[in-house]
Amino acid sequence: MNAIDVMLQHRSIRKFASEKVDPKLLEEIVNCGLRASNTGNMQLYSVIATEKEPLRTELCQLHFGQCASAPMFLTVCVDVNRYHHYCRVNGCDEPYGNLLWFISALVDASLFAQNLCLAAESKGLGFCHLGTVNYNTKKIAELLQCPKGVVPVIALALGHPAEEGRLSERLGCDAVLHSEVYHDPSDEEIASTHAVRDNDPFNQQMVKENGTRNYCEIFTTKRYPRAMNEAVSADLLAFLRESGFGL
Numbered sequence: 043m044n045a046i047d048v049m050l051q052h053r054s055i056r057k058f059a060s061e062k063v064d065p066k067l068l069e070e071i072v073n074c075g076l077r078a079s080n081t082g083n084m085q086l087y088s089v090i091a092t093e094k095e096p097l098r099t100e101l102c103q104l105h106f107g108q109c110a111s112a113p114m115f116l117t118v119c120v121d122v123n124r125y126h127h128y129c130r131v132n133g134c135d136e137p138y139g140n141l142l143w144f145i146s147a148l149v150d151a152s153l154f155a156q157n158l159c160l161a162a163e164s165k166g167l168g169f170c171h172l173g174t175v176n177y178n179t180k181k182i183a184e185l186l187q188c189p190k191g192v193v194p195v196i197a198l199a200l201g202h203p204a205e206e207g208r209l210s211e212r213l214g215c216d217a218v219l220h221s222e223v224y225h226d227p228s229d230e231e232i233a234s235t236h237a238v239r240d241n242d243p244f245n246q247q248m249v250k251e252n253g254t255r256n257y258c259e260i261f262t263t264k265r266y267p268r269a270m271n272e273a274v275s276a277d278l279l280a281f282l283r284e285s286g287f288g289l
Contacts, residue, residue, distance in 0.1 A: 048163050053207030055168030058111045061202045062093065067165060068114075075158035078150075086138070086147035087154050088121040090186050097185070104182050105174040109199030116198040117175070117182065118155045120147040122286075123191035139191065139286040148195055155196045168203035171196070177274055180281040190286045211242045 043051075068091060076085070092101050093114040101115050102108070109115075122143060126136040138147075162169055175182060175197035182194045217227075217235035227235070239245060245257045252260050262268075 043164065045160060045164070048160060051209065052163065053168075053209055054170045055201075055203045055205060055207045056109050056170050056199070057203070057205040058109070058113060058168065058199070058201035059204045060111075060113065062113045063167065063201060067167070071158050071161040071165065071167070074161035075154040078153040078157040080150040080153060081146045084125055085150065085154075086120065086122055086125055086143065087151035088119045088124065088192065089154070089158070090117040090119065091115075092117065092186070100185060101182065104178045104185065105172045105197060105199075106177075108172055108174065109170050111201075111204065112170075112199035113201045114199075115172075116158075116169075116200055117186060117194045118151045118196035118198070119183075119188060120144060120151055120193045120195050121191065122147060123189050126191060140288050144193070144282065144287045151195050155198070159198065162200060166202070167200060168207065169201075170199045172199060173197075176278060179278055180284075183281070183285075190284075193282065193285050193287075208244065211238050211245070213238065 072089060075089070080086070091114055092098050098113075098115060099110075101117075102110055102112070105115075122138040125138060129136045137143075159169055159171075175194050179194055182197075183192065186194065188194065213235060240257050248260060249255075249257055252264055254260050254263065
């Protein structure tokens with residue numbers, strides 16, 4: 043299967059076989075991640091592979107028990123600690139503890155992670171992106187012994203699939219591709235481009251189970267409501283300041 047086919051057939055995997063990820067295979071997919079573009083070729087990221095007990099289970103619990111059968115969790119971190127150390131070794135200033143370089147490193151970490159994920163799927167592995175890393179960032183950093191300047195930003199459950207997974211619906215090019223300048227869509231255009239989401243049978247069943255008026259309301263009142271967003275944002279901002287990013 044070529045890279046385009048792998049991307050178009052991506053499915054999140056939440057149930058995994060007990061087989062462990064071979065260390066050589068892990069190194070191979072990480073090397074693919076390392077080839078991703080990044081700011082100034084500074085590679086301001088690190089990835090922590092966690093598979094030994096009890097650490098694996100403790101980390102899983104910080105992700106609210108998601109993907110408990112995964113034999114390995116990968117935590118991709120913004121990492122200016124390593125580059126600042128490089129600066130000290132060379133007698134240079136350490137100027138990267140600020141918003142600009144947190145965002146730059148976050149972009150770099152994301153590109154690294156996506157390359158790694160594509161390589162993993164092409165090798166028959168499955169993964170699930172765990173957005174919960176943003177809800178327990180400080181606790182995850184403490185558990186994984188991250189020093190100042192290292193912030194977990196992306197979490198992946200990784201292993202050999204024990205299910206096929208569901209091919210989720212996606213918005214189309216008509217929703218996300220803009221020509222020359224940004225086109226602010228009308229109400230009618232929003233309804234049209236999001237119909238693929240609203241009319242999806244799986245999503246319609248979710249609406250029934252949650253007792254909401256529509257699919258959008260599941261997110262705004264159940265999954266990611268305002269009060270929770272603001273509380274998590276405050277905690278995350280406080281931790282970023284503790285981590286030396288001066289926000």
